[in-house]
Amino acid sequence: MNPLIKNMPNIKKFNDYLFDVKAGKTPMMLSGLTDSGKVHFAYATRFYSEKPICIITYNELQAKKIMKDLAFFGEKIEFFPKREMITFDYLAESKDRLFDRISVLNHITKKECKIIVTTIEAVMQKMIAKEKLYEHVMQLKTGDTINLNDLKESLISLGYERYDLVEGKGQFSVRGGIIDIATSGTSGIRIELWGDEIDSIRKFNIMSQRTTEMLDLAEIFPAYEFLLETDLNTIVQRIGDKRYPELVQEKVDSDMAQIKAGDYLNKIDKYFACFYEQTNTLLDYLSEDFVLFLDEMEKIKNRAEAIAKDNENLMKDLAEKNKLVPTGFIHKEDFLFFSDKMKNKQTIYLEKQDIGFVDKQSMHAKRNGYSFSYREVNFFRSSMDLLFQKLQKAINTSKQTIVLRRKRRRLQKNS
DSSP: OOHHHHTGGGSHHHHHHHHHHHHTOOSEEEESOOHHHHHHHHHHHHHHHOOOEEEEESSHHHHHHHHHHHGGGOOOOEEEOOOOOOOSOOSOOOOHHHHHHHHHHHHHHTTOOOEEEEEHHHHHSOEEOHHHHTTTOEEEETTOBOOHHHHHHHHHHTTOEEOSSOOSTTEEEEETTEEEEEOSSSEEEEEEEETTEEEEEEEEETTTOOEEEEESEEEEOOSSSOOOSSOHHHHHHHHHHSOOOHHHHHHHHHHHHHHHTTOOGGGTTTTHHHHOSSEEOHHHHSOTTOEEEEEOHHHHHHHHHHHHHHHHHHHHHHHHTTOOOOTTOOOHHHHHHHHHHHTTSEEEEEOSSOOOOOSTTHHHHHHTEEEOOOOOOOOOTTOHHHHHHHHHHHHHTTOOOOOOOSOHHHHHHHO
């Protein structure tokens, strides 16, 4: 057990708080926390309540800091990034963010996700509905009879691309009776057929091509979130049914022709509402037992309002230039939508100090609040005598002292 949380149950106030967490009380507020104190409490909650947690903060820089602090506790951390909104056509785009996002969504669905860190922007963004994204998850068993052409079509519909040899995420290959499917950047599933029957299923290392584990069952999850909710003809009809300014109609007609021909990935942001009539946010993907931690609610709200204002200005600029305005932008009402969604989740505010009225739930959270006393300790640099004095004082007053190190060599050098 990590020494930073080992003695937490000896603190009565923490036990009272933990009792409320286990009982499902919501919303709640923890105040008096430093940045490291927020992470300390969030992880201690995760460890002692055995509930998965999702920490929502105000920007990606802060998210990275939280992840760096959480890494100290040694448990796997998932980062759910925002989707970059593209306002122009492009020939190629890095899919790294899409792969990172679908990896988290797949782990949530498989109940393998225990700690998620994300931003308010990522949480407010709409995406394909959960039931649609996972409607066609494939289950393959040894001994099953399959049609190879159907299998290839199913993999393509799940977002996988065919290659001669798999080298990375979202790829599959077919070589005779061997089908390789890259399920991550380093590993994949290899299916060997005997005729039209699955003879064996194994995990393999993409780099070495060597088998790492034999399987009786394999589940193939989506390669990215941009799966089709319906057929392309219906999507094109939805686009055509909407009215557009005369100066952009020619571009819309060209886009519809490309979408109908199957070249649609770089058009989804433009016509997001036509591709997905049913939408969810990340909160809809989280199971009921997840605990939401909100890192500085006022900053989260301010960031949400700034994003909406920036989007409004960008939409106005695009309209003035007679360019098509994408339908997937975040708007002012999306934060209210997010706030309403929180009511169905167990929510805990992480605050440095008591806050006033930020949203409808903040006052309720304050009534269910716990105040703790965290403080930043001076960085001693070369003043080792002062450090030793502080340590000796703590020892004399029977306080537990934990010295953290970044690197062992550096600690030995300074000792």
